Amino acid sequence: MLIIMMILTSITSTVSAKQQQKHLVEHQHNNGEHGDTEHDHQASDSALDAHDDNDQVSISSDMAMLNEIVTTKVGEGIISQKQTFYGDVTLSPENTSHITARFPGRITAVYVQYGDAVKKGQKLALVESNTSLQTYTITSPLTGLVIAKHANAGEVANEQVLFTITNTKTLWAEISIFPSQVANIELGQQVRLKTADHQLEGQITQLLPSNESAPYRIARVKFTHTSSYWFPGLMIEAEVSVRSESVPIRLPKQALQQVEGKTVVFVKQGDVYEVKPVVLGIQDDHFASVMDGIAVGDEVVIKNSYLIKAELEKAGAAHSH
Numbered sequence: 001m002l003i004i005m006m007i008l009t010s011i012t013s014t015v016s017a018k019q020q021q022k023h024l025v026e027h028q029h030n031n032g033e034h035g036d037t038e039h040d041h042q043a044s045d046s047a048l049d050a051h052d053d054n055d056q057v058s059i060s061s062d063m064a065m066l067n068e069i070v071t072t073k074v075g076e077g078i079i080s081q082k083q084t085f086y087g088d089v090t091l092s093p094e095n096t097s098h099i100t101a102r103f104p105g106r107i108t109a110v111y112v113q114y115g116d117a118v119k120k121g122q123k124l125a126l127v128e129s130n131t132s133l134q135t136y137t138i139t140s141p142l143t144g145l146v147i148a149k150h151a152n153a154g155e156v157a158n159e160q161v162l163f164t165i166t167n168t169k170t171l172w173a174e175i176s177i178f179p180s181q182v183a184n185i186e187l188g189q190q191v192r193l194k195t196a197d198h199q200l201e202g203q204i205t206q207l208l209p210s211n212e213s214a215p216y217r218i219a220r221v222k223f224t225h226t227s228s229y230w231f232p233g234l235m236i237e238a239e240v241s242v243r244s245e246s247v248p249i250r251l252p253k254q255a256l257q258q259v260e261g262k263t264v265v266f267v268k269q270g271d272v273y274e275v276k277p278v279v280l281g282i283q284d285d286h287f288a289s290v291m292d293g294i295a296v297g298d299e300v301v302i303k304n305s306y307l308i309k310a311e312l313e314k315a316g317a318a319h320s321h
Contacts, residue, residue, distance in 0.1 A: 056274040057311045064271075070303035071268050075296050077250030079282050079289055081243040082192075083184055085219070087175035089234040092222065095167040097141050101157035105129040114149045118165060127157050140165055171230060173202065173221040175238045176210075182217060184242040191221050192239040198229050204240070245282060247289035248296060255302040256280075256288065257309045266301040266308045267294060273301065273308050 059069065101107075109126040112118055118140045125138045140163075148164035151157065173193050177185050189204045206220035221238070223230075255265050259275055266273045278293030294300065301308060 056272050057308060058271050059273060059308070059311070060271055067307055068304055069301060069307060071299045072302050073297050074249050074251060074290070074294060074300050076246060076248050077287065079245050079247055079250060079284050079287055080190075080241045081282065081284050082239045083181070083242045085175045085177060085181070085238045085240060087173055087219075087236055087238055089230060089232055089236060090172045090174050091147075091166050091168075091232050092170045092172050095142065095144070095170045096147075097144075097165050098161045099124065099138060099141070099163040099165065100159060100161055101127050101138065102136065103127070103129045103131060104156070104158050105131075107151055107153055107155050107157050107162075108135060110149075110151050110153055112146050112149070112163070114146055116146045117144070118146060119143045124163055125151050138162065142167055144168060168231065169226065170222065170224045171232065173223065173236055173238060175204075175219040175221065175240075177207075177217045177219050179215060185217075185219055185240065190241040193221065193223065194237045194239060195229075195234065198227070200225060200230075243282075245289075247281065249290040249294065250287050251290055251300065252302050253283070253286060253288055255300055255305055257305050259309060259312070265290075265294060266305055268299045268301060275312065 059067075105127045107125055108128050111123045111125060118124070120140055120143045122140045123137055124140055126135050127138060128135045142165060144165045144167040146163060147166050148161070150160060151162040173191075175191075185204065185207065187204055187207060191202050191204060193200050193202060200223055202221040202223040204219045205222050206218075208218045208220065210216050210218055219238075219240075251265065256278075257264055257266070262277045263280060264275050264277050267276050268274075276293050276298075279291045281289035281291045283289070
């Protein structure tokens with residue numbers, strides 16, 4: 001009898017131990033599932049935070065000032081599209097005078113030479129009239145430069161040109177416009193005339209056929225200058241404003257950056273700079289119109305925006321690790 005009771009007690013203890021072991025395994029399994037769920041939630045929250053960080057970055061006002069990060073509130077502006085042409089500088093016909101003798105006679109004195117600068121009213125020569133035998137003076141009708149001289153003392157002045165004088169401070173730029181380009185050119189368009197070292201502004205005042213048999217037209221730009229740099233025969237580049245349009249939102253192109261294959265700008269709110277993808281419209285060399293993505297009045301980074309892009313990329317790299 002004692003032996004039977006000992007066997008039953010041993011069996012009961014074994015079953016109880018197995019049940020406790022099973023309960024422990026189930027408890028650990030449940031805890032594992034719960035832990036995994038919490039880990040998944042934490043990973044999800046972390047990923048969300050990383051996504052938020054990839055869209056914006058905080059920079060203090062002092063740090064922004066130190067790094068010369070400049071912003072402006074965006075609004076309307078003019079987009080001016082340009083096209084480049086080529087030509088050269090010529091004399092201005094209306095500021096060039098071909099001087100002849102008023103009456104035929106003998107030239108008794110000449111006071112100027114080729115290349116001399118003269119003033120309006122200055123004496124050029126004396127001529128003794130064949131008819132009256134009186135001597136009269138030929139004077140310059142304008143201030144300018146003697147660019148041709150066909151008069152010497154003792155020669156006879158009839159109807160030939162004795163002097164050609166031009167005001168070289170007022171010149172023409174003659175620009176060649178080929179048939180495929182003519183549709184873009186019209187009177188009054190603004191032009192920037194450029195050489196390697198100099199430039200000035202003007203506008204198209206005349207559209208003429210070519211003086212030669214070449215298949216192009218001539219656009220003339222009249223300009224006045226104070227430098228000896230500009231002279232007839234100088235080859236020039238002409239940048240013509242072929243289209244100007246007012247747009248609701250205009251941005252300097254230096255405000256634009258590429259992030260993940262998208263064109264973006266950085267909008268500032270307090271110390272936070274947020275990435276804003278934008279849709280661009282017409283552009284010129286310096287500005288772009290924005291069709292969508294930001295609104296009038298938004299404060300956008302227009303200088304050193306690449307620094308903010310670098311901060312975002314650095315933050316993204318840190319989260320990826």
